[in-house]
């Protein structure tokens with residue numbers, strides 16, 4: 001996967017966005033060449049609606065749900081907002097964690113702004129796992145409400161055991177939402193088995209186009225009908241506005257492509273990630289890998305290079321596209337809230353790089369990145385030592 005970024009760039013930022021899959025690209029281009037509003041009654045409109053329906057089935061197959069349980073949105077941010085604004089009722093707890101993506105964390109703060117005592121943040125361990133035992137303590141005091149915990153962390157890849165969450169929530173009469181943006185298309189999923197009420201996803205994380213996603217709403221879930229966008233009857237009244245036909249069709253094509261051989265693909269990606277870690281740790285033995293290693297997404301590694309600022313390392317290896325903390329936060333001078341919640345010092349958080357891999361990552365890219373990291377860290381260390389000596 002090097003051409004779109006220039007011949008020599010290795011792409012290690014799948015958690016920010018994955019390269020579009022060829023199947024999705026072809027589907028988007030073809031869809032954009034056809035006219036038709038999926039709500040129109042004439043032939044082109046009906047054709048668009050028919051193709052949207054087919055995409056709904058493709059996504060439903062990836063999730064293991066029925067097509068009627070999917071609401072198309074503009075992405076996971078909107079899906080998270082839609083889920084929490086609908087599920088939360090003042091006077092009941094909204095339980096989440098400090099390592100959530102801002103699209104959940106800030107939404108949780110916004111929906112509970114009038115009753116901040118309703119917002120409950122569960123503790124997080126140094127390994128990035130949310131302490132799920134604490135759910136029982138929350139529900140011993142207050143029942144009902146909604147629990148929103150991410151399926152996989154975007155910075156460390158650490159996975160949440162959603163079955164444990166769902167069991168505790170069911171017993172307490174609470175709804176369960178999960179931000180599964182980083183999980184979908186990376187590991188096989190069966191939403192019925194996960195037993196969640198609501199699940200958010202974004203197409204561009206699994207090779208679909210940007211700006212399209214979905215919220216899964218379990219059939220029979222006692223979710224109050226509170227749409228964020230009104231002014232049209234689309235998506236069964238849950239999300240008004242003309243459907244993004246080309247985006248949805250592209251997401252469907254990406255879902256179908258991602259589902260093919262997903263288990264084996266996850267193993268291939270995990271082996272590449274493990275090799276990258278072995279090479280980097282072999283070259284730079286003082287670096288540290290963040291997060292619970294045996295409960296992670298296959299394609300992510302978060303590595304701290306103590307004493308070496310991540311921005312300097314990234315600048316010293318422009319041919320490797322990786323990121324500091326999460327891409328959504330980069331550009332802002334604040335350290336990763338996820339790493340801080342896991343107990344890293346600010347200096348260590350600022351010295352951490354996330355490498356995320358995916359379906360198009362190759363062996364050659366792993367070798368290239370490992371060499372580049374070694375060179376860049378050594379170069380930055382030497383420059384820091386020289387600056388220190390000159391003082």
Ligand code: PMP
Nearest residue numbers: 075076077101103154179181202
């Ligand atoms: N949740 C998680 C865990 C994410 O990683 C992202 C993307 N960084 C989002 C939500 C938001 O996705 P989008 O920007 O596509 O709406």
